[in-house]
Amino acid sequence: MERAGRGEREKGRLAGRAGGARVSGKAEGEGMGSGRVLTLFLGALFLPVLAACGGEGGGSESGPVNVVATYSILGDLVENVGGENVELTTLVGPNGDVHTFEPAPSDNAELAEADVIFENGLGFETWLDDLYESSGSEAERARVTDDVETRPIAGEEHAHEEEAGHEGGEHAHERGEVDPHAWHDVRNAVVMVGSIRDALSEADPANAAAYERNAGRYISELEELDADVQEQVDSIPGEDRVLFTSHDTFGYFAGRYGFEVDTALASASTETGDPSAGETADLVEEIEESGVTAIFGENVSDPGVMEGIAAEARVELAPPLYTDALGDPGSEGATYVEMVRYNVSTMSEALRQ
Numbered sequence: 001m002e003r004a005g006r007g008e009r010e011k012g013r014l015a016g017r018a019g020g021a022r023v024s025g026k027a028e029g030e031g032m033g034s035g036r037v038l039t040l041f042l043g044a045l046f047l048p049v050l051a052a053c054g055g056e057g058g059g060s061e062s063g064p065v066n067v068v069a070t071y072s073i074l075g076d077l078v079e080n081v082g083g084e085n086v087e088l089t090t091l092v093g094p095n096g097d098v099h100t101f102e103p104a105p106s107d108n109a110e111l112a113e114a115d116v117i118f119e120n121g122l123g124f125e126t127w128l129d130d131l132y133e134s135s136g137s138e139a140e141r142a143r144v145t146d147d148v149e150t151r152p153i154a155g156e157e158h159a160h161e162e163e164a165g166h167e168g169g170e171h172a173h174e175r176g177e178v179d180p181h182a183w184h185d186v187r188n189a190v191v192m193v194g195s196i197r198d199a200l201s202e203a204d205p206a207n208a209a210a211y212e213r214n215a216g217r218y219i220s221e222l223e224e225l226d227a228d229v230q231e232q233v234d235s236i237p238g239e240d241r242v243l244f245t246s247h248d249t250f251g252y253f254a255g256r257y258g259f260e261v262d263t264a265l266a267s268a269s270t271e272t273g274d275p276s277a278g279e280t281a282d283l284v285e286e287i288e289e290s291g292v293t294a295i296f297g298e299n300v301s302d303p304g305v306m307e308g309i310a311a312e313a314r315v316e317l318a319p320p321l322y323t324d325a326l327g328d329p330g331s332e333g334a335t336y337v338e339m340v341r342y343n344v345s346t347m348s349e350a351l352r353q
């Protein structure tokens, strides 16, 4: 009997939390004293719940805004700004390669249901225009690099002439093409976060204050990251700051933090074929001349090519860097901040030997 009564009361409280008005009715029945305590208690619970939901507004009714991010690094930036007010879908997940991505039919549905689609732009997602069209999506497209100061593709000026004739040459980039890998300069991530904040606030004005607050907090974290990277890089002697990687992904990083970059494939994309014997020989010579002790694989590339080149040049193949994608959840590159910290630690360990 006593137990059943308590069960009823619990149900009443739960109903009260959901329905609001019924709380005071129930409390009155229990007498003034306990009623006031109950009301105060529930009031304390209610405030944060209401604040979190943001009341009316939002993308659709009061639910979260449906957003799509094209790749995992961008998805992490969006999540840091959107928090619980967005429902995020990422098209190219951890360790996935945006350059060679082939959309699945389910990606059409994701775009069709989206309120906002976040994209890198600068020619990174070559497949997105077609996917957007075929999905019939009416989502707002937010290109997050619009305010970024762009760079031409790194290493382009010494791209090999004979490359045009080699298999995969149709993917070779033309002079003057913009480098899409803006996120490797942490200051650009700050700019991208500003664009994300603005796009979310426009799509969901009711939660603009939350987006502003989240972005502000995250930008502080990124500014600290940028300073930490600079400090760690400063401990690497200038002549050792040379990055040999499998594709031209670190141009912005090199520009910001004082590195030289060179690549096995002389391309901004991972989609060119393996280097020819001639290119490999040139590269081995360049590595030997540079005096570096290590070259780098990438989490989005097959390690085979770089393993061969490292063996031939008699240098270490360092652990792969996180370049165009995050690592799996729980890995050392699970978030943007973690991936940048991991990359720089890996570089400084490999290059200072």
Ligand SMILES: [Zn+2]
Pocket (backbone or CB within 6 Å): 099, 181, 247, 248, 249, 268, 269, 270, 324
């Ligand atoms: Zn890339």
